[in-house]
Amino acid sequence: MDEVYPSEEVTYQAHLLIGDKVNRSLMESKQLVSTDIEEILPEEYELKAAYPNPFNPSTKLEYTLPVQSEVECTIFDLSGNIVKEFFFNQYTGTHSVTWNADQYSSGIYLVRFTAKAVDGTNSFVDYQKVTLLK
Known part of the structure; x- marks a missing residue:
């Protein structure tokens, strides 16, 4: 085990089980990467800056x-005229939508x-x- 997992917690535990004396300070300290789903998912709504902006023909x-x-x-x-609408039902996470404006004239547009939340x-x-x- 020492050759395959020299500094793992399982190696330390195995040595203790078979009665070996182990100097815990010689074991490397490793921090596990969190796989907690709560730390990965966003905690709040956010609309990020459009990219590119200014754009031609899509953003x-x-x-x-x-x-x-x-x-x-x-x-x-x-x-104030609506030129394009997008509707989605989406799960938690980061998403994007691309607006292809090749059929519209140059100018300033407002995105709302x-x-x-589906649960209200x-x-x-x-x-x-x-x-x-353009």
């Missing part, structure tokens, strides 16, 4: 969801991002300005 909107949510991403022109406990709204340059 990516990335966001995080702390719980399963109904997501609505609406893009408006400066006159809304997320509502949380909701989130954020706005972002994006610029299409």
